Amino acid sequence: MVEITIPGRGRYSIEHVIVDLNGTVAQDGKMLKGVKERIRELSRMLDVIVVTADTNRNAEVLLHDFPVTLNRIKEVKEKEQKLELVVQKGAHTTVSIGNGCNDAAMLKGSAIGICIVGGEGASTEAIMASDVVVFNVNDALDLLLRPQRLKATLRS
Secondary structure (H helix, E strand, O other): OEEEEEOOOEEEEEOEEEEEOEOOOEEOOEEOOOHHHHHHHHHOOOEEEEEEOOOOOOHHHHHOOOOOEEEEOOOOOHHHHHHHHHHHHOHHHEEEEEOOHHHHHHHHHOOEEEEEOEOOEOOHHHHHHOOEEEOOHHHHHHHHHOOHHHHHHHOO
């Protein structure tokens, strides 16, 4: 669990982090550098869930030795499926990380939504639905590994 109190926003007890696979932790079907180490560290504190429609059909290969739960969704109504996952886990205890239009509902519905503007860019819808926007997934994961950074960014 990650505990953080953000002045003006309240206290958060984060138990889950949901990350999109393609465009977030992987690009062009390959895991991004630095992700594996951060997810290993984060998995000691949080339940890490990777959600994907598996566009590249290689999710199991990419994640075979990662301490994560793989959640496959169908390639229809992806926004709704991702939001439902947040609701199932408990929106008030979940942080979501993504970049696409299909991530916007989960970003908005989570206790904290983090949008990354990586190599694929980010949709305007995802940016507007997020609490924080960073340049890459490693920065997003670091926000959870060093929650004082979230406090500094989100306090009012």
